[in-house]
Amino acid sequence: MNDADQTTTTGSVTRMTEQMTGVGASETPDGLRVSDLNIYYGDFLAVRKVDMTIEPRSITALIGPSGCGKSTFLRSLNRMHEVIPGARVEGTVLLDGEDIYGPGVDPVIIRRKIGMVFQRPNPFPTMSIAENVLAGIRLNSKRLSKSAADDIVEKSLRGANLWDEVKNRLDQPGSGLSGGQQQRLCIARAIAVEPEVLLMDEPCSALDPISTMAVEALMLELKSEYTIVIVTHNMQQAARVSDRTAFFNIDGTGQPGYVVEMDLTEKIFSNPTEKATSDYVTGRFG
Secondary structure, X not given: OOHXXXXXXXXXXXXXXXXXXXXXXXXXXXXXXXXXXXXXEOOEEEEEXXXXXXXXXXXXXXXXXOOOOHHHHHHHOOOHHHHOOOEEEEEEEEEOOXXXXXXXXXXXXXXXXXXXXXXXXXXXXXXXXXXXXXXXXXXXXXXXXXXXXXXXXXXXXXXXXXXXXXXXXXXXXXXXXXXXXXXXXXXXXHHHOOOOEEXXXXXXXXXXXHHHHXXXXXXXXXXXXXXXXXXOOOHHHHHHHOOEEEEEEEOOOOOOEEEEEEEEHHHHHHOOOOHXXXXXXXXXXX
């Protein structure tokens, strides 16, 4: 690498680090820009040639039949797929104009900025409600005074619409909450580290209808502060909560998934461009 290239790379990493840690970060996020993204597991191409713009402070839904790569793509947005040996990507994912796969960019820093909420609620069973909220901050070795910790716990639980339900039992295990409360606790844990983006992988699939309504209402509130990307098999949910929807499909077993089309959610469900999209959202397949 020559001096010019090294200077460019160093500058890019510095800007990314500043953005991830809040130093020099823009108050107006640019969202995510995905270009020519191919996702591999070893030699197997799982998702091919994704080009997508995910608008800031909005909800983007990813829909499509099982096995088409929606969750794989979602995990690539904060490099979570890299925990699987042999997983890799080609292409770029820009967060506020900087490539999260750029040389020297630490995936741990990326995951602080782009949080993840999983399909099944996963509070740490040996931790209290308050400790669960603070888990991400503690993992990042950030020392807090008791008053600062208490403030973060309250702010995060209020942000997840859970404070009033648990404020008198913060020292009790998070695993003792109902399923819907546990999922909102996981959302509180995710927003405690102040990310810019929240990824949600079928966050309501294990919940009852009332709990699902609570989480959906929370998503609609959170989008004023966060960019949200959600994978869902529930077409009604995608129509209710998302601003834009991307339809993924697959041509057959062993073939890579791909984006058929992406547009405003209202258009995807009322007048999609592609026949395959229309067939899927109207229940003709999938």
